[in-house]
Amino acid sequence: MKRKLRIRTIRGKILLSIVIVIVLCVVFSAFIVSQVVKDRLGEKYEVDKMAATESLSYSLAPVLDLYDYKQVERIITSSLTYENIAYITVFDRGGILIVSAAEQNVSSEDLDIEKYNITSNDRVFGSIEVGFSRKYIDEQIQTTTVALISGLAGFLILVGLALFTFINRSVINPLGVFTRTVKEMDSENLALRVNIHSEDELGTLAGSFNRMAGDLEKSHRALKKAHSELELKVEERTKELVEINKQLIGASKHKSQFLANMSHELRTPLNSIIGYTKLMLDGLEGDINEEQQKDLQTVYTNSKHLLELINGLLDLSRIEAGKTVLSYGTFTISDLLSEVIPAIEQLAREKGLTLTYSMAPNIGHPYADQAKTKQVLMNILGNAVKFTNEGSIKLNVVETDKDFAFSVTDTGIGIKEEDLGVIFDSFKQVGPAQIAGYEGTGLGLAISKQFIEMQGGRIWAESELGKGSTFTFTLPKKKVASS
Amino acid sequence: MEKEGAGKKILVVDDREDSRRLVWKVLGYRGYEVIEAGTGEDAINMAQSELPALILMDIRLPGGIDGLEATRRIKAIPQLAHIPILAMTASVRPEDMHQALNEGCSGFVSKPIDIDELPKQVAEHIARASSTA
Numbered sequence: 177m178k179r180k181l182r183i184r185t186i187r188g189k190i191l192l193s194i195v196i197v198i199v200l201c202v203v204f205s206a207f208i209v210s211q212v213v214k215d216r217l218g219e220k221y222e223v224d225k226m227a228a229t230e231s232l233s234y235s236l237a238p239v240l241d242l243y244d245y246k247q248v249e250r251i252i253t254s255s256l257t258y259e260n261i262a263y264i265t266v267f268d269r270g271g272i273l274i275v276s277a278a279e280q281n282v283s284s285e286d287l288d289i290e291k292y293n294i295t296s297n298d299r300v301f302g303s304i305e306v307g308f309s310r311k312y313i314d315e316q317i318q319t320t321t322v323a324l325i326s327g328l329a330g331f332l333i334l335v336g337l338a339l340f341t342f343i344n345r346s347v348i349n350p351l352g353v354f355t356r357t358v359k360e361m362d363s364e365n366l367a368l369r370v371n372i373h374s375e376d377e378l379g380t381l382a383g384s385f386n387r388m389a390g391d392l393e394k395s396h397r398a399l400k401k402a403h404s405e406l407e408l409k410v411e412e413r414t415k416e417l418v419e420i421n422k423q424l425i426g427a428s429k430h431k432s433q434f435l436a437n438m439s440h441e442l443r444t445p446l447n448s449i450i451g452y453t454k455l456m457l458d459g460l461e462g463d464i465n466e467e468q469q470k471d472l473q474t475v476y477t478n479s480k481h482l483l484e485l486i487n488g489l490l491d492l493s494r495i496e497a498g499k500t501v502l503s504y505g506t507f508t509i510s511d512l513l514s515e516v517i518p519a520i521e522q523l524a525r526e527k528g529l530t531l532t533y534s535m536a537p538n539i540g541h542p543y544a545d546q547a548k549t550k551q552v553l554m555n556i557l558g559n560a561v562k563f564t565n566e567g568s569i570k571l572n573v574v575e576t577d578k579d580f581a582f583s584v585t586d587t588g589i590g591i592k593e594e595d596l597g598v599i600f601d602s603f604k605q606v607g608p609a610q611i612a613g614y615e616g617t618g619l620g621l622a623i624s625k626q627f628i629e630m631q632g633g634r635i636w637a638e639s640e641l642g643k644g645s646t647f648t649f650t651l652p653k654k655k656v657a658s659s
Numbered sequence: 660m661e662k663e664g665a666g667k668k669i670l671v672v673d674d675r676e677d678s679r680r681l682v683w684k685v686l687g688y689r690g691y692e693v694i695e696a697g698t699g700e701d702a703i704n705m706a707q708s709e710l711p712a713l714i715l716m717d718i719r720l721p722g723g724i725d726g727l728e729a730t731r732r733i734k735a736i737p738q739l740a741h742i743p744i745l746a747m748t749a750s751v752r753p754e755d756m757h758q759a760l761n762e763g764c765s766g767f768v769s770k771p772i773d774i775d776e777l778p779k780q781v782a783e784h785i786a787r788a789s790s791t792a
Contacts, residue, residue: 450771451774
């Protein structure tokens with residue numbers, strides 16, 4: 177599996193570039209050098225060949241003139257010592273071989289043959305044939321070329337090394353310093369600085385970087401400072417809030433206590449007022465005449481009214497103080513009705529009205545605040561009796577899959593359309609003079625509305641003036657908490 | 660005709676004299692013998708010495724021992740534990756009523772007292788207590 181060679185450092189890249197350049201230079205120059213050497217030495221070789229042959233023939237001319245064939249042999253034998261001469265052959269005037277001398281181990285293919293006439297003063301004495309060995313010259317060319325190229329390569333390598341060292345020192349090492357310093361800087365080590373002070377771009381870069389680091393350090397410090405200041409402020413605020421909270425809780429407890437006290441204080445005198453008046457009215461203190469009866473009755477009725485007002489006020493203020501707590505439980509509709517119906521039945525009978533009620537026999541059990549629901553039901557039924565002079569009052573309880581709905585229908589005096597929304601407001605009593613005789617606190621429906629809405633239900637009225645009204649409230653079905 | 664309360668002693672505990680007198684009148688006319696205590700301590704002492712058939716206890720009493728504490732202590736005394744105690748309270752808060760019941764009250768009457776209801780409740784609780792005795 178071949179893996180791609182990736183150079184990861186700038187040093188490596190530069191080194192590689194230098195090496196490639198050197199190699200290319202060497203290859204290129206090798207090519208040129210070998211050509212040049214070949215040409216030059218080749219040329220020289222040609223010239224040397226000619227010159228050697230010429231000088232030989234020149235020196236042989238007088239010897240041949242004297243027919244000193246021994247001398248000829250001596251000359252050519254000694255000339256043979258020249259490394260590039262392979263053989264020498266001398267012919268006489270008639271072309272007959274006189275002397276020949278040759279080196280050992282000569283192959284005829286590698287020979288360049290020069291022929292020259294041996295002459296002097298235009299007199300031909302013979303001819304000479306010299307065989308030059310090309311092997312020698314080839315060897316020469318080769319060694320020269322190799323030497324030159326090696327020298328050149330060596331020189332280039334040295335230059336390359338020097339260049340690399342220089343680049344190393346001025347660029348790569350500073351970069352390394354830069355890289356290492358920057359790596360070591362994190363949010364903890366913001367105090368580090370790049371230690372490069374050269375006057376070139378790297379120095380500038382380092383300077384700018386150091387400045388930036390300095391700024392970063394400063395803002396980091398400022399941020400830390402702001403952070404701890406903020407934390408201090410938050411702590412302070414929290415302390416303040418804890419204090420205020422304590423005070424509020426204290427005040428709230430105060431209010432609760434106040435309401436509880438008020439409840440007791442207001443009711444206690446009424447206890448005596450209502451109690452003693454009733455005692456006398458019932459004749460338990462002795463007989464009373466008709467006028468005394470009427471007077472006492474007035475006191476009694478008004479006291480009861482006052483009690484109702486106080487109860488209503490206390491209920492409302494408890495609701496407003498958020499002190500009314502719902503106390504949920506499962507109860508049966510029949511239990512609820514049994515608490516309410518008898519008293520209402522009595523009131524209805526006194527006025528000659530009929531009271532009927534209906535609910536499905538297998539109706540479910542609501543999970544709600546029984547006491548408050550009872551209070552609401554009493555209120556609505558009581559109102560129905562109060563505002564009906566003849567006819568009937570019907571209570572109907574229905575279960576849907578979402579809630580339980582209680583509706584009370586009467587054949588009473590009815591309510592005007594525009595008043596239907598208003599009647600649930602505190603202290604609002606509706607009606608013209610015709611119903612001025614109907615006392616009430618004006619609080620009952622307001623409290624009923626609160627009690628129903630606190631439990632997540634709705635309450636509303638429908639009516640036709642002069643014909644009757646229907647008041648309905650719903651109690652939503654809640655999931656019974658598993659216990 | 661014998662009055663319903665003949666021979667039965669009722670202890671009424673309330674710090675206000677006219678409240679006590681009202682009860683004394685209402686129950687007295689029906690034949691009950693009504694004895695009174697104005698503080699928690701008096702209530703405990705009188706319960707021990709008089710052994711009433713029923714105690715009407717106002718929940719809020721001044722002084723160290725309030726109605727609930729007196730109830731607790733009376734119920735702790737073996738000879739008195741059987742006596743039914745009705746709490747009289749002006750509060751309508753369910754939590755107060757629950758607390759009264761938890762402390763040992765057999766029931767409660769709310770103030771202002773309904774002078775028709777009160778004798779009925781008293782008779783009922785006495786009857787209930789004697790039937791379980």
